[in-house]
Amino acid sequence: MYKKGVSEVVTAILLILLAVAAVIIVWTVVKPLIVGVGPKIEASCINVELKVSAVDSTSATKTVTVKNTGTVDVDAVRITVQDANGGTPFDTTTGLLALETKAFTVASPPVGAWTEVDVAGKKGGNLCPVAEFVLPLG
Numbered sequence: 038m039y040k041k042g043v044s045e046v047v048t049a050i051l052l053i054l055l056a057v058a059a060v061i062i063v064w065t066v067v068k069p070l071i072v073g074v075g076p077k078i079e080a081s082c083i084n085v086e087l088k089v090s091a092v093d094s095t096s097a098t099k100t101v102t103v104k105n106t107g108t109v110d111v112d113a114v115r116i117t118v119q120d121a122n123g124g125t126p127f128d129t130t131t132g133l134l135a136l137e138t139k140a141f142t143v144a145s146p147p148v149g150a151w152t153e154v155d156v157a158g159k160k161g162g163n164l165c166p167v168a169e170f171v172l173p174l175g
Contacts, residue, residue, distance in 0.1 A: 081109075081160040081161045081163060081165075082158070082160055082163060082165035082166065084107045084108040084109045085105075085107045085109055085111055085158040085160055085165040085166075086105070086106045086107035086168070087103055087104070087105055087106070087107070087111070087114065087133070087156045087157070087158050087168050088103070088104050088106050088156075088168060088170075089101060089102070089103055089104075089154050089156055089168070089170040090102045090103065090104045090138060091140070092151065092154055092170075092172060094118075094146070094150075094151040094172075098142050099118075099142065099143045099146040100140045100141060100142050100143065101116050101118070101140070101141050101143055101154055101156070102138060102139070102140040102141075103116070103133065103138070103139060103140075103141060103156050104133075104136075104137070104138040105133040105134065105135055105136060105137050105138075105158070106136065107135060107158075108135050109135055109160065110132060110133065110134045110135055111132045111133050111158035111159060111160050111165070112132045112158075112159050112160055112161070112162075113128060113129050113130065113131065113132050113158075113159040114128075114129045114131075114132065114133060114141065114156060114157070114158060114159070115127070115128050115129075115156070115157045115158075115159060115164060116128075116129065116141060116143060116154065116155070116156055117154070117155040117156075117157075117167075118143060118146055118147055118151055118153075118154055119147075119151065119152050119153035119154070119155070120147040120148070120149035120150060120151055120152055121149045121150070121152065122147065122149060123147075124147075124153075124155070125145065125146065125147050127141075127143050127144055127145070127146075128159075129141050132158075132159075133158070151172055152171070152172055153169065153170065153171050153172060154170045154172065155167045155168065155169050155170070156168050156170070
């Protein structure tokens with residue numbers, strides 16, 4: 038009694054080869070999507086957290102008071118003041134220590150009424166995510 042057809046060993050080998058081929062095909066599609074993503078993630082910004090604690094847009098010298106509520110120091114602060122015509126970014130030359138609060142004078146502020154103030158920390162030459170504050174602060 039001889040069995041005709043493919044033996045169990047050959048069937049197992051064919052299934053293994055099919056699985057390997059499927060993995061290779063999936064990998065060739067997925068690899069280009071994930072290569073290079075790691076360097077784009079900036080670890081230095083993970084614990085940076087800035088908050089606007091006060092805004093004085095009425096006096097001759099316009100100031101924005103920023104508090105670093107994060108656990109790391111920031112090298113500089115980018116303040117963007119929004120009015121009806123758009124935003125004006127201003128980069129400070131001084132940073133903030135962790136848990137420090139500092140008032141920054143905004144150079145060349147927008148002429149219109151301020152509607153929003155955005156702040157972002159700079160750490161290691163990288164701009165960290167923006168924290169947005171709609172006026173009036175509340």
